[in-house]
Amino acid sequence: MMSPEKLAWAVLLGVSRGLYVFAGSFVAAVVYRYVSEERIVTTTALFIGLLTAGFASGPQRLTELAFTQTNVEVLAWAIASLFAIPGRAYGDAVGRRLLEARLASVKPTTKTYRLPRDPDNIEDVPGEPPAPREVKERIAGREYEFPRGTSKRDVERVIRRDLEQEGGIGRAIVEVGEDEEVRVKVAGAKPPVSHTLPPDKVAVSVDPKGGATHVGEGDRVIVYADGRRICEAEVWKRSSDGVVLVVDADHADELMRLVTKGKEVSLVVKPTKADDVPRG
Numbered sequence: 001m002m003s004p005e006k007l008a009w010a011v012l013l014g015v016s017r018g019l020y021v022f023a024g025s026f027v028a029a030v031v032y033r034y035v036s037e038e039r040i041v042t043t044t045a046l047f048i049g050l051l052t053a054g055f056a057s058g059p060q061r062l063t064e065l066a067f068t069q070t071n072v073e074v075l076a077w078a079i080a081s082l083f084a085i086p087g088r089a090y091g092d093a094v095g096r097r098l099l100e101a102r103l104a105s106v107k108p109t110t111k112t113y114r115l116p117r118d119p120d121n122i123e124d125v126p127g128e129p130p131a132p133r134e135v136k137e138r139i140a141g142r143e144y145e146f147p148r149g150t151s152k153r154d155v156e157r158v159i160r161r162d163l164e165q166e167g168g169i170g171r172a173i174v175e176v177g178e179d180e181e182v183r184v185k186v187a188g189a190k191p192p193v194s195h196t197l198p199p200d201k202v203a204v205s206v207d208p209k210g211g212a213t214h215v216g217e218g219d220r221v222i223v224y225a226d227g228r229r230i231c232e233a234e235v236w237k238r239s240s241d242g243v244v245l246v247v248d249a250d251h252a253d254e255l256m257r258l259v260t261k262g263k264e265v266s267l268v269v270k271p272t273k274a275d276d277v278p279r280g
Contacts, residue, residue: 010072014079017053021080022087024052029091034098045088046081053080110145113155113182117141125171128187135168136186152176159184202252204233207242209264215243220270223247225258232270243267 025045032040116122119136144159156174163172163186170189176182197203206223208215215221215235223230223245231251237244247255259265 006069006072007075010075011079013072013076017057017076017080018083020053020056021046021049022083023049025049025084025087026091026094029088030095030098033092033095034102037099039092040088042084042088045091046084049084049087050077050081109148111148111150113144113146113159113176113180115139115142115159115182115184123183123185125173125185125187128171131170131186131188132168135166135188139163139166139169139184139186197246200249201246202249203236204245204247204252204255204259205242206245206255206259206265206267208267210266212238212243212267215267215269221245221267222270223255224266224268225255225263230255230258235267 025048028045028048029040032038032044117140119133119140122131122136122140124130144155144162146155146158155176159182160172160174163169163174163184168189169186171187173185174182175184215238217235217238219235221233221235223233231247231254233245233247233251235243236246245255255265
């Protein structure tokens with residue numbers, strides 16, 4: 001059994017060494033949290049704290065005490081080890097605050113683009129049906145986040161694609177200015193073709209020979225296929241390489257049959273009466 005004098009000496013040694021253990025585990029916890037952004041493991045903090053206390057006490061002195069006062073040393077180091085618990089806790093708290101300050105000062109990796117907040121600043125596309133007021137109010141102030149370094153062309157393309165998927169918008173024009181302000185023009189969506197067709201008309205989608213850049217919506221065209229004239233039609237909708245034609249129901253079956261068989265279709269714009277008037 002340990003005498004009161006040795007017990008008191010063990011407690012004194014334990015507390016004095018515990019201060020070094022606290023300091024070592026505290027510093028380890030701060031550095032670990034700041035560098036790895038995680039909390040240090042208790043055993044790791046304890047090990048570093050004990051190493052700090054051991055070096056502070058002197059290896060030679062510790063060796064002598066270990067052989068001469070073994071019981072005192074065991075108790076003293078047990079007491080000192082307890083100081084690693086608050087050292088780890090307080091060190092982690094300080095490291096977390098330093099980490100938050102570092103992250104707050106880092107330049108953000110994303111950039112936000114915002115559509116005009118005022119619906120009145122969202123313009124209409126000249127010559128096309130205007131978008132409803134409620135649609136402009138719905139998209140006003142909408143934000144888009146992109147990684148820094150994204151080109152303006154890509155920003156415009158993504159925003160335009162998103163807006164054109166919005167109900168009530170048929171086409172959108174998006175421009176990002178030098179001041180990085182987003183300017184938007186939108187046109188109203190065209191109603192589905194089925195809602196506008198007379199009872200005796202049918203819509204047929206074709207990919208004309210040579211593309212569809214020479215025709216526009218509303219043009220009257222003459223349709224040729226397999227070397228012969230098929231019918232007259234109206235261009236209802238045009239894309240980069242195809243068109244939707246509105247034709248008489250009598251000619252729809254034949255046109256669809258030719259399209260299904262892979263026959264090439266040619267469209268010749270039918271001149272209007274105004275085009276027949278001599279100019280000059």
